[in-house]
Amino acid sequence: MFCEKSIELIRELQRISDGQLPAFNEDGIRQVLEEMKALYEQNQSDVNEAKGEGRSDLIPSIKLRHCCLLRNQRCVTAYLYDRLLRIRALRWEYGSVLPPNIRFHMCSEELQWFNQYKKSLANFMRSVGGEEGLDITQDMKPPKSLYIEVRCLKDHGEFEIDDGTIILLKKNSQHFLPRWKCEQLIRQGVLEHVMS
Amino acid sequence: MDSQSYLPVPPGVGMEENFLSLDDILLSHERLPSRTECLFPRLGFLEKSTDSQDIQEGTKMELPLWLAKGLYERKRRVVSIELPKVYREGWRTVFNADPTVVDLHKMGPYYYGLGSQMLHFDSPENPEIAQALLQTFIGRFRRTMDSSQNVYNEDTSALVDRLDCLERVLFKMGQRGLNSFQGWEKGRASHLTASTLVLNYRKRKMTDLQA
Numbered sequence: 001m002f003c004e005k006s007i008e009l010i011r012e013l014q015r016i017s018d019g020q021l022p023a024f025n026e027d028g029i030r031q032v033l034e035e036m037k038a039l040y041e042q043n044q045s046d047v048n049e050a051k052g053e054g055r056s057d058l059i060p061s062i063k064l065r066h067c068c069l070l071r072n073q074r075c076v077t078a079y080l081y082d083r084l085l086r087i088r089a090l091r092w093e094y095g096s097v098l099p100p101n102i103r104f105h106m107c108s109e110e111l112q113w114f115n116q117y118k119k120s121l122a123n124f125m126r127s128v129g130g131e132e133g134l135d136i137t138q139d140m141k142p143p144k145s146l147y148i149e150v151r152c153l154k155d156h157g158e159f160e161i162d163d164g165t166i167i168l169l170k171k172n173s174q175h176f177l178p179r180w181k182c183e184q185l186i187r188q189g190v191l192e193h194v195m196s
Numbered sequence: 197m198d199s200q201s202y203l204p205v206p207p208g209v210g211m212e213e214n215f216l217s218l219d220d221i222l223l224s225h226e227r228l229p230s231r232t233e234c235l236f237p238r239l240g241f242l243e244k245s246t247d248s249q250d251i252q253e254g255t256k257m258e259l260p261l262w263l264a265k266g267l268y269e270r271k272r273r274v275v276s277i278e279l280p281k282v283y284r285e286g287w288r289t290v291f292n293a294d295p296t297v298v299d300l301h302k303m304g305p306y307y308y309g310l311g312s313q314m315l316h317f318d319s320p321e322n323p324e325i326a327q328a329l330l331q332t333f334i335g336r337f338r339r340t341m342d343s344s345q346n347v348y349n350e351d352t353s354a355l356v357d358r359l360d361c362l363e364r365v366l367f368k369m370g371q372r373g374l375n376s377f378q379g380w381e382k383g384r385a386s387h388l389t390a391s392t393l394v395l396n397y398r399k400r401k402m403t404d405l406q407a
Contacts, residue, residue, distance in 0.1 A: 001242060001260070002242075003260075007221070007222070007225050010218050010221050010222060011222070013218055014218050014219075014222060017204070018202075018392065018393065018396055019200065019201075019202030019393050020393065020396055020397060042238075046238070057235060057237060058237055058238075060234050060235070060236050060237075060267075060274050061236045061237050061238055061239050063266070063267060063274070064236060064239065064263070064266075064267060066266075067262070067263050067266030067267065068263070070266070071262050071263070071266075074215060074221065075221060077215075077216065078205075078215070078216045078217070078218060078221055081205070081216050082204060082205065082216070082218055085202060085203070085204065085205070086202055088201075088202075089200070089201040089202035089393065090393075092201040093201055093391040093393045093394060094391075094394065099397075101397075102397070141385070141386055141388065142386065143386070144386050148388070183388060186388045186389070186390060187388075187390055187391045187394065188390065188391070188394055189390035189391075189394050189395060189398065192390075193387055193388040193389070195384070195387055
């Protein structure tokens with residue numbers, strides 16, 4: 001049957017439904033596009049024949065192929081769109097710099113899109129909240145205190161806080177830090193929020 | 197748990213399909229028993245049982261829902277679609293008797309979705325199908341809701357096993373609500389946690405290394 005390749009693309013995303021980004025399936029997309037090209041050419045010649053020689057019996061087949069074309073189009077669009085949703089989520093979960101193993105899973109157009117998205121978001125954040133702008137990726141949960149107790153889960157190197165002090169984030173060390181400084185590191189799994 | 201920033205395109209409601217929803221695309225890939233009502237020239241290779249160049253009139257085929265929907269016309273019969281077994285009279289009485297004992301995952305897994313889609317094809321049984329779907333859902337909903345609200349920190353796989361896709365989504369939502377409520381009660385609502393996405397990535401990286 002037609003359109004088996006395109007449904008494979010969709011299944012690939014559905015298997016990892018928690019929002020992780022699988023590698024861009026360039027080969028799969030190419031195969032779908034090739035199938036579409038073949039379908040289109042076949043249809044074109046059948047349409048000409050149906051018109052020129054009055055063979056209206058060809059019409060059901062033409063319609064069937066046309067349905068397949070539309071179906072392939074839908075699958076590819078949905079595949080690309082769902083990936084964009086995932087990429088957008090990465091900006092919020094990881095911050096503006098993605099780990100290389102994730103960047104590796106994106107195609108060049110997606111990387112470009114991610115950069116554009118980053119820029120739009122940054123522009124927006126600069127435009128709200130007065131002079132300094134407002135980081136809307138901060139304080140996803142309402143803060144209760146300015147400082148929080150955190151423990152390092154892995155070596156992260158040196159880290160500078162507001163007053164210029166530099167602290168060393170070493171595995172298993174515990175610190176009392178400004179909340180807004182470490183929120184992102186917690187989300188990335190470098191620090192752990194310790195509650196007494 | 198924490199709010200997820202990845203929200204997939206939700207599936208359509210009722211008879212509508214959502215164009216970009218992955219769930220709906222997989223739903224419309226379900227195969228329906230059907231019969232061709234006219235000749236399809238030059239497509240014989242799609243039907244493995246014959247060597248002929250064309251698909252003959254009256255061939256029985258399993259067509260995916262999307263194709264059946266595309267080819268189906270009220271005025272000109274190109275294909276006729278049969279009801280899948282689970283929506284027929286016999287099964288409907290089973291569902292009527294006790295909807296909670298049926299394993300909808302095995303029957304579906306898109307029992308409700310596919311059932312609603314079947315209403316696109318003119319069939320005299322349509323009102324009964326719609327009624328059966330609704331009654332089945334009503335009959336099972338209470339149990340789904342109850343279990344999703346009361347199972348805390350336990351293995352839910354036995355409960356989820358027999359649920360249809362739609363019910364699974366509802367179950368998951370209930371569980372998320374229960375978990376965040378429990379978190380709030382314990383005063384952990386303001387606890388900052390690592391993103392689940394990040395954690396899952398790390399898990400996968402570990403297995404990648406082991407492989």
